[in-house]
Amino acid sequence: MKKWWVVPLAILMLLSYPSPSMASEDISVILDGEKLDFDVAPIVEDGRVLVPLRTIFKKYGAVLEWNGKFNKTSAQIRGANGAYVSVQIGKEIAYKNNSSFKLEIAPKMVDGRTFVPVRFIAKVLEAKVSWDEKTKTVFIEDSQFDYEKVMKYLKDGDLTAARNIAINGYPKSNFPYMGRNADLSIGFTYYFPEGEATRFYKEEGSKISFVEAIDGVFRVTWQARIGNHEPESDRLLESQDTISYYKNNYYKKAAVIEEYGTQSIINQPLFFFHYMPTVDFVEYGKITNDGTRIGLGGKDSPKKKYIAVIPEEEVNK
Numbered sequence: 001m002k003k004w005w006v007v008p009l010a011i012l013m014l015l016s017y018p019s020p021s022m023a024s025e026d027i028s029v030i031l032d033g034e035k036l037d038f039d040v041a042p043i044v045e046d047g048r049v050l051v052p053l054r055t056i057f058k059k060y061g062a063v064l065e066w067n068g069k070f071n072k073t074s075a076q077i078r079g080a081n082g083a084y085v086s087v088q089i090g091k092e093i094a095y096k097n098n099s100s101f102k103l104e105i106a107p108k109m110v111d112g113r114t115f116v117p118v119r120f121i122a123k124v125l126e127a128k129v130s131w132d133e134k135t136k137t138v139f140i141e142d143s144q145f146d147y148e149k150v151m152k153y154l155k156d157g158d159l160t161a162a163r164n165i166a167i168n169g170y171p172k173s174n175f176p177y178m179g180r181n182a183d184l185s186i187g188f189t190y191y192f193p194e195g196e197a198t199r200f201y202k203e204e205g206s207k208i209s210f211v212e213a214i215d216g217v218f219r220v221t222w223q224a225r226i227g228n229h230e231p232e233s234d235r236l237l238e239s240q241d242t243i244s245y246y247k248n249n250y251y252k253k254a255a256v257i258e259e260y261g262t263q264s265i266i267n268q269p270l271f272f273f274h275y276m277p278t279v280d281f282v283e284y285g286k287i288t289n290d291g292t293r294i295g296l297g298g299k300d301s302p303k304k305k306y307i308a309v310i311p312e313e314e315v316n317k
Helices: 053-060 118-125 143-155 159-167 242-250
Strands: 028-031 043-045 048-052 063-067 072-076 084-088 093-096 099-102 108-110 113-117 128-132 137-141 188-193 199-204 207-214 217-228 254-261 270-276 281-287 293-300
Touching (some): 053 118, 093 118, 143 159
Antiparallel strands (some): 063 072, 093 099, 108 113, 188 199, 188 270, 217 254
């Protein structure tokens, strides 16, 4: 019989093993059902599992940088908030955006790879971590964990809470990282189909991504840059669904300048939530099927709660 323990994120996570000198090749890491292949195998030190940071973060389309002067690795992780994280070799303090937190063991360099404790991965991704003692396997449940929470809130009829969970996860993506806007004051906008929380668009400047839950995992299935049509543009954005009608209303002639994946066609009203970071305020409203934008109101955005309650909107059954 398997023995499991699950680590609450509110407390320090300790991965303890009966044999502190366990060979690294004995340890497997499963991320959302996928066994990870490491060019340098995970290790155990002082009873804690350490894993190569790059292998896991690359699954999120992260851009990593190494600063040899300060022995520091930084990563810009794709996701709702584009979290920026950093660790320093030999230092027990890590950073996520503007907040610091203490690690139970310092990162170390092994064969040219930055190794971090599993708790760091859990903290950054807000993931659920468990340990199967029989198979010596670490399970990291990130997107599936988010999906479970989203579905729970939908079952309870709380569409607002479900959407806030969905946008604050880190969806899987196999597409190249398209970067962030240099001017962060522009903010970003989420668009949800009416009554839904398991698929949405995120727009940041000219960049737009479509995220949807597939087999219980949130994934980026389309991303593009959209702007005014120029001769060198890849293609015109055809008016074939709500978001494309809306974009063609905004631009004189909208074009897809750069694109990965296949655009999903959603012919139903969308509710938008536009966050303005300079004033920490969210404007929200509705996009009709013909692309007309209708403002419904606004609210302050404490603790990054970007989704507002839309009066009379109900969960799609």
